[in-house]
Every structure is written in structure tokens, then in C-alpha cells.
Amino acid sequence: MSMEGAASQAGERLTFRDGAKAGIPVAIGYIPIAVTFGLLAKSAGIPDSIGVLMSLLVFAGASQFVGVNLLAVGVSHWEIVLTTLILNLRHFLMTASLSRRIAPGTSKKWMALLSYGVTDETFSVASFRREQNLSPSFVLGLNLIAFLAWNAGTWIGLFLGAGLPQSLQASMGIALYAMFIGLLAPSLKKSRPMLVIALLAAAIHSCLKWVPLFKGLSAGWGIMIATVLAATVGAMLFPEEASA
Amino acid sequence: MIDSLWLLVLGMGAVTYIPRMLPMVTLENIQLPPFWNRFLRFVPFAALSALIFPGILSSTGNMKSALAGGVIAVLLALLRVNLVLIVLGGILAAFFCM
Numbered sequence: 277m278s279m280e281g282a283a284s285q286a287g288e289r290l291t292f293r294d295g296a297k298a299g300i301p302v303a304i305g306y307i308p309i310a311v312t313f314g315l316l317a318k319s320a321g322i323p324d325s326i327g328v329l330m331s332l333l334v335f336a337g338a339s340q341f342v343g344v345n346l347l348a349v350g351v352s353h354w355e356i357v358l359t360t361l362i363l364n365l366r367h368f369l370m371t372a373s374l375s376r377r378i379a380p381g382t383s384k385k386w387m388a389l390l391s392y393g394v395t396d397e398t399f400s401v402a403s404f405r406r407e408q409n410l411s412p413s414f415v416l417g418l419n420l421i422a423f424l425a426w427n428a429g430t431w432i433g434l435f436l437g438a439g440l441p442q443s444l445q446a447s448m449g450i451a452l453y454a455m456f457i458g459l460l461a462p463s464l465k466k467s468r469p470m471l472v473i474a475l476l477a478a479a480i481h482s483c484l485k486w487v488p489l490f491k492g493l494s495a496g497w498g499i500m501i502a503t504v505l506a507a508t509v510g511a512m513l514f515p516e517e518a519s520a
Numbered sequence: 521m522i523d524s525l526w527l528l529v530l531g532m533g534a535v536t537y538i539p540r541m542l543p544m545v546t547l548e549n550i551q552l553p554p555f556w557n558r559f560l561r562f563v564p565f566a567a568l569s570a571l572i573f574p575g576i577l578s579s580t581g582n583m584k585s586a587l588a589g590g591v592i593a594v595l596l597a598l599l600r601v602n603l604v605l606i607v608l609g610g611i612l613a614a615f616f617c618m
Contacts, residue, residue: 301603326525333533343532353528361535366567372543373563376552384545391544392537396571403564447615449579450589453572454610457590460568461597473562474569481570502570503563510562511555 287407287414288379295417298405301458302397302418303425305451306337310426312445313340314433320348324434331430335423336395338496339363363496369503370399377402379409386412393419397452404459469514477506580614589614 310331317327322344330340339360346356371394378387390412398419402410464471481502484490490498552560580586592613596606 301607304604304607323525326529329526329529330532333529334536336536339532339536343528347525347528353524353531356528357531357535360532361539364536364539366539367536368539368543369563370567371540372547373560375544375547376557376560378544378548380549382548384548387544387548388541391541394540394544396567400564400568400571443618444615446580446582447585447589447611447618449581450576450586450593450610450614451607453576453579453586454589454593454607455603456568456572457593457610458597458601458603458606460565460572461594462600463565465598470562470565474565477566477569478573482574485574499567499570503566506566506569507559507562510566511558514558 287405287409288411290407290411290414292413292417295414295419296421297417298401298414299398299418299421301455302401302422302452305397305448305455306422306425307429307432308445308448308451309337310429311433313337313344314430314435316341316433317344317430318434320344322347327430327434328427331427334360335393335426336360336364337426359494362494366496366500366503367394367399369500369507370394370396374399374402377405377408377410378415379411382412390415390419393423395422397455398422400456400459404463469510472513473506473510476509477502480505580618582618585614585617588617 313331314327317330318324327344330343334340334343342359342363343356346359371391374394375387378390393416398415401418402415460474464474481498484493484498484501493501576590577583577586580589589610593606593610596609601609
């Protein structure tokens with residue numbers, strides 16, 4: 277059996293439990309942020325049921341924060357929906373990439389269910405698995421633990437109020453970034469093309485953030501433009517199949 | 521008021537779900553040209569990098585503590601430490617350098 281074959285088989289054998297275990301870092305990172313979201317929704321005067329419903333139905337951190345902020349300042353609902361769409365267009369790229377990694381033969385129903393739980397963080401954990409093909413149960417376990425943590429955190433923030441000291445809460449803002457670094461750094465050490473492309477994406481995103489000309493660009497666009505440009509350069513510069 | 525808020529959340533949910541769902545459901549068993557396969561293989565690296573930088577600098581409300589957390593996370597990551605420990609290490613480093 278070839279290495280490739282062995283790796284894909286291994287991925288298809290991953291269980292729901294493996295997925296939930298892989299999602300623990302995401303859950304740890306989500307709870308404090310979701311608590312903050314709950315507190316923010318409360319302080320913005322949004323009904324509790326709406327805060328709960330947002331975490332259940334939207335399940336997208338940045339969009340929920342932006343949505344609550346815009347509601348608080350009285351922006352029209354249409355504008356909030358449009359902003360949310362722009363903010364989440366980047367997931368289009370992520371799920372396009374992830375769709376190639378789910379075990380072949382997975383039904384469309386499974387795919388529709390799994391896509392509900394794709395966030396920046398669950399996408400990252402799934403994408404950086406060594407196995408080429410991931411079983412749908414694995415991805416479901418990963419998404420579900422993240423979803424539960426996000427919703428549990430929202431409830432804590434809404435109904436228990438601030439539980440953590442302010443300085444600890446602020447420090448926990450680093451959690452998901454630390455997870456991204458933990459996923460990315462080892463593979464960048466191994467693969468030069470990936471390192472070049474990662475640095476390029478960070479450079480492009482920084483330019484979009486700091487050059488006054490692009491001041492009006494929302495966060496969602498910035499990440500998306502940086503990702504598209506850097507991945508395009510990667511596909512052009514490194515024609516030999518870069519190993520993931 | 522609350523009725524329109526329900527509708528707002530449903531709308532937000534729909535525009536969040538659709539971009540997540542469309543590629544997953546349509547691209548699954550489609551053969552793509554090699555260029556696009558390579559493009560999609562680079563997406564996780566590019567996206568993660570853009571997600572980290574420059575956002576990390578303002579993640580804790582204090583650049584010094586954010587940098588401390590980031591540096592510790594990089595060091596632990598290069599040592600191939602378990603991801604949960606990298607997250608906890610980053611939090612602790614950020615906390616002690618507040």
C-alpha cells in the first residue's frame with residue numbers, strides 16, 4: 277500500500293470522539309469569547325432570547341459581535357445582514373478548500389450538516405490534520421464540541437454575568453491566536469512554499485490594515501483578499517504539488 | 521421589536537450558512553484543474569496567516585502581553601507541544617505580561 281493510500285485510509289477511520297478531542301483547543305478558546313459576547317449582548321440591551329438564538333443560528337464570532345454593536349447604535353437590519361454576509365464570504369474559500377479533504381463518497385446531506393459548523397477555527401483544525409481524507413464523523417465531532425462551547429459560553433455571559441477577573445479575560449483573547457500559531461508553525465518549518473505564502477498573506481493583510489488608502493475595508497474583506505492573493509501566488513509560483 | 525429581531529437573526533444565520541454550505545455541497549466530487557487544486561491547498565496556510573496577523577497584536581488590549589503570548593505560542597509550537605498546552609501557555613504568557 278502506498279503512503280498516500282495509508283494516510284487517506286487512516287483519515288477515514290477517524291471517529292466522532294477523535295473529532296471532539298481535536299476540538300478541545302477550539303472549545304477552550306471559544307468559551308471566554310462567547311462569555312464576552314453574552315455580556316456585550318446584555319449590556320447592549322438585546323433580549324436574552326435573541327442573544328441565545330444568535331449563537332445557535334449564526335455561530336460566527338465576528339458577525340455576532342458586529343451585529344450586536346450595529347444593533348446598539350441603531351443601524352438598520354438590512355445593513356446588518358449585508359455586513360454579516362460580507363464578513364462571512366471568506367468561509368466560501370475555506371469550505372471550498374475543506375470540501376476536498378472530506379472522505380470521498382460523503383453524501384450531500386452530510387456535507388450540508390458539516391458546513392454549518394465550519395468556522396475559522398474548526399476549519400483550521402481540520403485542514404491541518406495529517407490525514408488527507410477526513411471522515412464526516414470526525415468533522416462533526418470537531419464542529420459539535422466547538423458549537424457547544426460557543427453556546428455554553430454565550431449562556432454564561434448572558435445569565436451569570438462576568439465570572440472571570442478582567443485581566444484574565446483579556447489574556448484569554450490570545451487563546452485562538454495561540455491555537456492558529458500552534459497549527460501553522462510546525463508545517464511552515466517543514467515546507468518552504470507554505471512559509472513564503474503565509475508570510476505573503478500576513479504582509480498583504482497588514483498593508484490592507486495599515487495603509488490609509490484601504491481604511492474603509494471591513495475585516496472580512498481584508499482576510500479574504502489576503503487569502504485569495506497569497507494562495508493564487510502560491511499556485512503560480514509552486515507548480516509542483518506542494519505537500520500539505 | 522422582538523419579532524423583527526428574530527427575523528434579523530434568521531437573516532444573519534442564512535447569510536452565514538450559505539457561503540459555508542455552497543462550496544461544501546457543490547465541489548465535493550468535482551474534478552478541478554490542477555491550478556485550482558493547488559490554490560485550494562494553499563488556502564489554509566494563507567487564511568490562517570492572515571487571521572493571525574496583524575489581529576494578534578490587538579488581541580489582549582495590550583501589545584506587550586499579546587507579543588509575549590504570541591512568542592511563547594511560536595516557541596511551544598516549534599517544540600511540537602500539544603495544541604491545548606500551546607493555548608494555555610499563550611494565555612499564561614499574556615496574563616503575566618499584562
